[in-house]
Amino acid sequence: MTKTESAKPTNFIHQIIEQDIRNNVNGGKVVTRFPPEPNGYLHIGHAKSICLNFGTAQKYGGQCNLRFDDTNPEKESQEYIDSIVEDVRWLGFEWAGDICYTSSYFDQLYDYALHLIREGKAYVDDLSAHEMREYRGTLTEPGRNSPYRDRSVEENLALFEKMKNGELSEGAAALRARIDMASPNMNMRDPVIYRIRHAHHHQSGDKWCIYPSYDFAHGQSDAIEGVTHSICTLEFEDHRPLYEWLIENLPVPAVPKQYEFARLNLNYTVTSKRKLKALVEEGFVQGWDDPRMPTISGLRRRGYTPASIRNFCEMIGVTRSNGIVDMAMLESAIREDLDASAPRAMCVTRPLKVTITNFPEGEEEWFDLPAHPKDESMGSRRVSFGRNLLIEQEDFEEVAPRKWKRLATGDAVRLRGCYVIRCEEVIKDASGQIIELKCTYDPATKGANPEGYKANGVIHWVNSDRSVPCEVRLYDRLFTEANPDGDKEQDFQSFINPESLVVLSDARVEPGLEGAAAESRFQFERMGYFSVDKDSTADKLIFNRTVTLRDSWAKIQAGS
């Protein structure tokens, strides 16, 4: 995409950027960055930020960096870095140059800290974390100056040196910016900018035992990288004055500007790293990539496409107002994509035996069916018809309800792409359970409407003797409450949907799907969109339900 393709600004950030370009701010250049902390897996909320940052750079012919904001080694790990890199790539974005790390600027950041000390704008504070909290004041009362606030530059330099050399224990001292303890903005009440952590860092190893805080590292890293528009979420709004104060008081090579947008909230799920982590660690789901998780890797395993997620992000827009997006929008995005791109197939998830009594034993007939009803370029597939078939249990009722378009005793129904059959007899076991249907087929209905009668509707089916056994995992929303973390009394975990996963191990799919590759996607006609799970093997095919088809029959049923 080039800048000539940008018709009009699609959100307020693009408006600002276009104004900047008109005014030749930054020479008309646009540089953004996606700055995750590698302390968890990326989720759908990050996807919004990724699409915004990378998409904006793309749209205005600029560049976007992938920068790991790795200033807190104790919470971070290489595992998270690897997963984030993979997820960003999978979403279809490429960063400019090499992957960046805030940790590779630690030397420069240290020099900036020295600069602040020499200017009398930072000091080493010996107050404990607890004492510091007391001195900070409250939302309505100003804070008090630390007794160490007026140390000399020399003393501060010496003390900071000791911090750096590991001569002080964790918590014994911290470097603070010297701003204003009476500021109504808490972030300006002498924020800590360097703290002691005798910890091994996943990138810088054991070189440092002091680490810059987010506030001190972020803006300066933006400046070092030449970021022009530093886009973050609303909760950092109050940090902007500090961001600007540091940029103004430091000899940085550029002047980046921070802009904030509302983070994404989706109903029937949670999007907080802490809560997602809890779901994984406490075993409510099977991992970060569990198909019920709103993580990128979870959505991927569920069968979502990168394009559908990008479209979803486009759909929801970018604003400064906090809202909760309906899950139906995400589902709409994946249905739209998969309807056009997924080949069709038939899968009987809960089989009911059907015997075609007038079809000879041991014989079969093959049918050529289009892989897609509207897209001939997708070719065709072969399905086998025979005496022993399987249909969906829910497609048969002994007595047809009103508006029933499926099979019922004595009635006829079309087998999708095949013949019309009629149910002649219902076989039950001792407990009254229906175990088999004896049917006849009408040989005259191959590609033709029946003569003298009408078929109820169309149902899917497989040839029992030719179908491939498989496991089908039916996924549904993870929570039963639209806003699972909105209840003050009840923990979000108590709202977990017990039916968020239903495993059907007795399913059968049409023969062409034998050996289907992991992550390949299909529409199982009348059932929904499914994707081959990554744990699927030649011996055991596993399909994950991505999303159901829109179901107007379910609405009719619910209404009556």
Place this chain on the structure above:
RNA sequence: AGGGGUAUCGCCAAGCGGUAAGGCAACGGGUUUUGAUCCCGUCAUGCGGAGGUUCGAAUCCUCCUACCCCUGCCA
């Protein structure tokens, strides 16, 4: 009288002083060998509330209300 934000249809969201886009959902109807897709139609005399300015206000002003964020040596 702590500071910073946000309020437009059930949900998301355009709108930037000239008379309320679009998407999702919902609801009608048509096509259909997927109760899918597709197509057609309906869906805010109203923009959190009250005043004011103006020929004209969702857009400007005043006051009010509701909700969100901020008292980590987390990001």
